[in-house]
Amino acid sequence: MRAVSCGAAVLLLLQSASAAFPGDLFSPLIAQKVLHTYQSLPSLNQYPHVTDSTQGKWKYMPSDWWTAGFFPATLYLMNTRKTQCGASNEQAMADWLNLGRSASSALLGVTDAGDVGHDVGFVSFAFSEELKVNPQNHTAIDAVNRFATMLAARFDPAVGCTRSWNPKPNQDSTTFEVIMDNMMNLELLFHSADLTGDNHLREIAMSHADKTMENHIRPDGSSFHVVVYNAVTGAVIRKRTAQGYSDSSTWARGQAWGIYGFSNMYRLTQKPAYLDTARKMANWFIDHLPSDGIVPWDFNAPVPTYADTSAAMVTVNGLLMLADVETDPVQKGRWIDTSFSLMNKTTTFAWRPDWESLLSNGTANVPLGSFNTGIVYGDHYFIRATNEMFRMGLTPCPGAPLAAAQTKPSSQTTNVQPNTNTKTSSARRIQPFRLW
């Protein structure tokens, strides 16, 4: 480890600016904790999911659990960061690429016989990351295509959506439930369509997004968590919540998935309605933040209530993506400013050096009694946000100069990303040291 030299570099960086930003976005602790988590895996078929709420120790789930893909994909993000920040940096302490490959291998065994359902989208992240590094890797190509086929098989033309949850034993077989989270899984369909030329997959994804726009989003830009359709007639039966405070409330992580999902759909299709929807959802989110700036698990839960740092981190990534595709410079400024302030606020109260996770105060599921924990996807989106900030030329990492508002390097680009960075990122550059 190079804790001394790197610590000194971090300190220098902190001193050179306001030092108001407490959680170091490129802290050496990030690499140390991610490596520690890898080395502590009980087996290569056990994946960190949430921590306990007092010691911050990981609890693990098997490969067909919906969050299994996040940690392997995080290892790939560390590899990206190593490329971004340079090999003299603390981030270079491990061969992240090989760790990512090794941690993702058990995910290759995931089939639709298990519990993963529509969440194959999340589970596929590591293989999409692998293809940014090695576009010729046939194992990863096959995995992406197979997972996309599994997701497409959940599409019902009468409803126009892919099914999120299978009917439970006590539900009628025509019960067809679609959750906002599913917006995150559509990118998989585009990736596979690019690999195979099967345009039908793109049509499925757009149909799903169109229906979600129509039925999940309220006129003011807030959102329902669950829309229940009739699988045969396609009629909307009910709008409700599963993880939120009430049927009429707005569950923060659902709103966050929506901001990210519609920004991503716009990036992938250039359809203006998706940009409008992403903006509407982002504005609603920002306008309803409490005065302390802490993202609650549900915007309508009576205060005081639990925070959800994972919702905050997904939102930061959604806002950065929205900023990346935004055509209006004033709105673009709002997305970037809010992504910075959410990052700042979250690390101020939830950066937990003594925990195995990077962040605390994540809320996985209040109805199931899971809150105030570390969460694997909260950490994943924390690391991803800083990588994106660097890629967009918004912040430097220690040991590396500020990126000149990079487009993704060619080795990082798959055809899924008709990227518009070059057009937009020079429009508004944030001062390099603003974060600190």
Ligand SMILES: *[C@@H]1O[C@H](CO)[C@@H](O)[C@H](O)[C@H]1NC(C)=O
């Ligand atoms: C190809 O990808 C798979 C799955 O991600 C990985 O296990 C394997 O190590 C990769 N192989 C090579 C040669 O990169």
Ligand SMILES: *[C@@H]1O[C@H](CO)[C@@H](O)[C@H](O)[C@H]1NC(C)=O
């Ligand atoms: C964050 O979690 C800690 C427990 O780990 C708790 O004491 C604290 O009140 C939480 N903060 C917020 C803002 O919810």
Ligand SMILES: *[C@@H]1O[C@H](CO)[C@@H](O)[C@H](O)[C@H]1NC(C)=O
């Ligand atoms: C971070 O938050 C602190 C305290 O609220 C504030 O003083 C500081 O200006 C913020 N920094 C940035 C970069 O937003």
